[in-house]
Amino acid sequence: MSTLGRILLVEDDPKDVELTLTALEDYKLANEVVVAHDGAEALDYLYRRGNFANRSTDNPAVLLLDLKLPKVDGLEVLQQIKDDAKLKLIPVVVLTSSHEERDMVTSYKLGVNAYVVKPVDFHEFVNAVKELGVFWALVNEPPPGSVKKD
């Protein structure tokens, strides 16, 4: 547990944010989570604009992306990331309530790295978030240029 990647959580629902953070905290994976509350904010973060103009230049190790977001929706954020040579290496995990095949297929076509349906059951949800956190922020070697915290 020496290095932890930074997680960018894109989620509009504060309750979901709290539940996700709680799950990550339980496993001490939450010391490097940045929360964006809509698609536009997520893009601001990635492009270091607005509130995030002064952040360090490293990319997050993983982006946990909800699909149904205000302003710019999740699929659009995904498309922009995967269309941009500088951002396309960032692993993106869609974390959504949507079971719809359409969303899943579109996400994969756009090049998503994983697609996770938020389980209704809290234990399963915590488990899913924990596994995502452990895998992407800890186990996975992120592409060069991502932040790793020692």
Next chain:
Amino acid sequence: MKSAFRRYGLAVFSVSVALVISLVMQRFNFRAEFTAFLLAVAVAAWYAGLGPGLVALVLSSVLFDYFFLEPFYTLYVTASDVPRFLVFLAFLSLLTWFGAVRRRVEQHLRQSRDDLEREVMQRRALNQELAKRSGELQATNKELEAFAYSVSHDLRAPIRHIAGFTELLQKNSASVLDERAQRHITMILESAKRMGNLIDDLLAFSRIGRAEAHKTIVSLQQLVQEAQSEVAQEVNGRNINWKIGKLPSCYGDRSMLRLVLVNLVSNAVKFTRTRPRAEIEIESTNHNPDQIVISIRDNGVGFDMKYVNRLFGVFQRLHTSEAFEGTGIGLATVQRIIHRHGGRVWAEGLVDGGATFYFSLSKSEGV
């Protein structure tokens, strides 16, 4: 009426013209009456049909005889002229007959054309109606899809929150809650879980109606095995005697048919829970050469045949959820899938005497 007048008029007119031409030609010592009358009869029969043709024939014969056969200006026929007159008559008759036949054929054709035209118009109207209906259906389907989408997305979120925060409450504040409050928390969690299951099942049910069926050759034997391993957890530690017969293959959507068997097998397992030794028998009862009929028999709690019609309805349950858990969508899903495959589902049961579920599928092409 007017057309009949016209047709007979044409006969009289053409014969008159022939007579005038013949008389004029005669002045110049040129005998044209034979040809002229033939033409007149031909025209009448050709354009006006059998009746006018016959009229022209009679008129022509009389006029021919009267003006051009000796003795002139009588209707008397001398013996030497009989052959000539007969040839004339024979020609005329033949022409009349040809003309009449042609006209009849034309009439038939015209009638067929009119019929066809009428049919085309009807088809066009039908097609328009169909296109309209299909448009309406598409709109309804879109609406339904949007509905299912928001159910899947928007309704699940609050349930997850209820369950999540209640769970956190239970975990973090257990020490300050008395037994009653703890019990209430458990109830909230159970309800949230049940609501989640209901939404998932309902969505799966609605997806079956919308999803396209991908039909392949499916081994029912294998599906039963998969269904058995799916319910392995429920079976754990129970005494179940499985009797699986030899099952055929069929032509259908694999994942849908799998769902059918999983539902029916897990029902059989569920409703035999109270039995010390459960008997579950799955076999193919094949009496009809065009059909596959599969039966799933159990010795469970059964049901009253008086409620058999409610069995396959959405959210219909015959047991309390304390006795047997479930959302009441399983059998509705089964029925929907089998109907989509052109088959039938039915059931027989006896209170406390077990139940048998049957479904039929048409025999696959090429198996």
